[in-house]
Amino acid sequence: MTGDILYRLRGPAAGSGAGAHRSRDTGGIGVFRDHVPFWRHPDARRIDLRATLRDPFEGTVVRRFEQSRALEVWALVDLSASMRFRGAGATWDLVTELCIALARSATRIGDAFGLIGCGAGPELVLPASRRRGTADAVAARLRAMAPGGASADGLLAAATSLAGRRKLVVVVSDFRLPEALTGAVFERLQGHDVVPVAIEDGALGEGLPAFGLIELEDLEGGGRRRVLMRPSLRARWLAREAERRDFLRRLALRHGRPPYRLADRFDGDDFSRHLLGTAA
Template sequence: MTADIHYRPRGAVTGLRVGAHPSRQVGGMGTFRDLVPFAAHPDARRIDVRATALDPFDTTMVRRLRQRASIDVYALVDLSASLRYQGNAAKAALVGELCAALARSATRIGDRFGLIGCDAILRLDCFLPATARRGVAADVEMLLEPSRWVGAGAEGLLEAAPYLAGARKMVFLVSDFLLPLDLLRRVFESLALHDIVPVIIRDSTEGADLPEWGLLDLADLESGARRLVFMRPALKRRWLAEDAARQTALRQLAGQYGRTPVVVTDRLDLDDFSRGLLEA
């Protein structure tokens, strides 16, 4: 895959490293910000002759430019076993594909990319500090092999904040979000200083593609428990209604901390994903 994910941090970037995003820094290169008196920004190279000539007080006016800067991009990944689910697609493989694409896209424009994987604990065997190295996507693919998804729970997501200390970062929180809303609220609160992008990994066989009738052998991938369910139209409608209500609650919760979720269902289309980021 060679296409890129196009993302845009919310607000101005605070970093000092030159990059692709509008920043709060004023300098000699970048996009036009405003006009100020020469005394406020004494840079003779940026004197605006027209604005100076038109100024009624004969003030020498200078163009200030907004520098472009880079940002650290992290994927904070839920490694709980529920993401081993395989229907129309393998969820774990989708996560790996997405994170590798993010790594390639970030490093191509001068951003650094890092990875933090968590189940019940923060998994140091699935941790990669932010780096601008171009080959990082291959490391991400290796770290997110499907065999990594073995744990129960995702409380380790709460341990990620200290690894994200410092300047504001863009954090893609990647999960199926089949987690208690209270836990998710605490995770969002712990990351509130950053630009959080929730990414929901879904499979259509969990919802709309459920059969109207039939016996379903259901397995809890985290506990190993199994049960047999007789599916019928009324039960399907109830399940879909409960899922819709949960998705609404999740969107409202995420929206309180910045962005509504971007949903990836069955396959990763990078153009669709990029559009979703712009709309989130």
């Protein structure tokens, strides 16, 4: 079993209930934040006598405390057919493992976890929940699915549906999508803390042979064909992959966070370091 995923929201949380994340809200309990005049925070229980006696303006001073809030964590998952690719690893198995770990980790600290799986439209919707069994529900639904959509256009509608309080949104895809669609999804998610997770496979990168016959299958309806791989074709392939990664990275950084590359196997500790901003 994968250990807990650790994460923090970029900026203050704005959830409706008490939780584990820093917020702008203040109150009578929590982590000490600052001293303010009584008229700004009229709570006689929090009067600081020492600070009041030291106040040069002879005012009454109270202590304010920072309230911690819960938040919603959402996974937007690409259900297009390319997400069932099997090479050095099994793409859908990686997605499933990641989402289960996120659901378990979020609900364990009092956050809510929700998931929307998208083909041409939103095809799988699990509303955000703090219930203990949320991770089990995610596991059951994802393990019963086989991505087969001809597109992932539903990501746009899913992103629009997440309007409201700031959320942590993990977008899980191989990002072999039209650039216009990818850009529009990020635009719709403005205001949230967006974490792109790019599912990749070594068999489609440096694992390609320099020379030889390989069999390719277009999982979105183009059928199978054999291709003679040669150095020039391999170089063009790798260059196109580099361009796709560079586009995603530049787009993601404009919206706050760099993409996380998930290839061949899922490592919860490595993903935690990425979310906490401590990756090497």
